Amino acid sequence: MKLLRHIGFRLLNMVPILILVSVLAFLLGVLTPGDPVESQFASRYTPAQLDELRATYGLNLPLWEQYFVWVKNLFADGGGLSLALGTPVFDMLIPPFRNTLILTAAGTLVCVVLGSLIGMLAGFFHGTWIDRGVMLLVQIGSNLSVYWFGLVLISVFALHLGWFPVSGMRSRGGGGFPDLVQHLVLPAVSAALISMLVLARFVRIGVIRETVTDYVRTFRSQGVPLRTIYGKNVVRNILPSIVNITGLEIGTLIAGVFFVEIVFNWPGIGTQLVNAVNGKDYPVIQGGIVLVALCYLLVNLITDVIVDSLDPKLRGAR
Structure with missing residues (x-):
């Protein structure tokens, strides 16, 4: 029971860290110089069509609203859509991950x-x-x-x-x-x-x-x-x-x-993220950062549990 309480406590501690990571990942995408839609589609679409694409991806919304839409997409819509391919981000990231x-x-x-x-x-x-x-x-x-x-x-x-x-x-x-x-x-x-x-x-x-x-x-x-x-x-x-x-x-x-x-x-996902950076595919970059951060936090949680199981002194201190 003590070990389960410890795991639950660590999972709760992960929540603010993941929120901070999500904010930083989001800002990395939206505050990077350049228009991602224009960099991807300027040679193929008219200015009016580019505005429609910005509306489709929610890039015309206020910054705080874009963040909450992006977070919703992480849980409900497969991480949003890739700017380059138009496919769900996690469909692109999970196989290489x-x-x-x-x-x-x-x-x-x-x-x-x-x-x-x-x-x-x-x-x-x-x-x-x-x-x-x-x-x-x-x-x-x-x-x-x-x-x-x-x-x-x-x-x-x-x-x-x-x-x-x-x-x-x-x-x-x-x-x-x-x-x-x-x-x-x-x-x-x-x-x-x-x-x-x-x-x-x-x-x-x-x-x-x-x-x-x-x-x-x-x-x-x-x-x-x-x-x-x-x-x-x-x-x-x-x-x-x-x-x-x-x-x-x-x-x-x-x-x-x-x-x-x-x-x-x-x-792997490293190669995928390099391609996304070169193509300024910010939804893929953002989703990849969150995925890697979540993996790192889970590994540290598993490490703590294993160490507690191996060290009787730590186990008795709980």
Whole structure:
């Protein structure tokens, strides 16, 4: 019951944040210089027809009324209509958004697995050349651009070695799950780079902190194997931190995914939003911002719930 109350409280807290996001997304569209209707249709319609189109999209209404019409469209009319295609915004955004979620999930998996392994390796061998070498690579990698790193991966592993596809989500003619995984590897690693290295630093600190605790000293004095101490105690105790840092890094990872989609020609929402920005299709841009913000808030809620479930101290404090 306490956990359910906590979830309900967090959901209520999301409401003002979503309202603020919706206001900012709306203002981003309407206050951007230029007339979206004119930019889309000036070459095909007369001034009178352009005025009719503005009325159709509600652009002739006062600003506050345009906002409430737009919010109503988010819930009732599929996010409104795209200026470029005249189709419901969410009909355009949901399919690529699913592809973005697939890439984000793969990037999160890479972030957790590789980031934890790198951090544990450095932490277990703290103070040795292994630790120094690993942290040097982490420091170098943290200063790399996700965009540039993606191009390097394509050059080495796709073009030179031929191990993975250059771009896209599936091979021509379709393909099964193995084909999807093969297309996922390079973009997922590229998107996870920064978050993975941030996680590695925190895991290393957590391992070092745990290895000097009294219970570890006691186990070692009793002759308990290091594999058992680290596997059953140290790793379990730093697991909530891994989940928490991963949740906090989701925003960075999603931002990386948007760049990666462009590099690898991944058919996700990032690519869709870039096309909408180039075409000044503001309803699509606004709907995409709200969709991404909602996803980020839900991920943070899920992260909190998982951390509470893993950490008995937090669970008992509720």
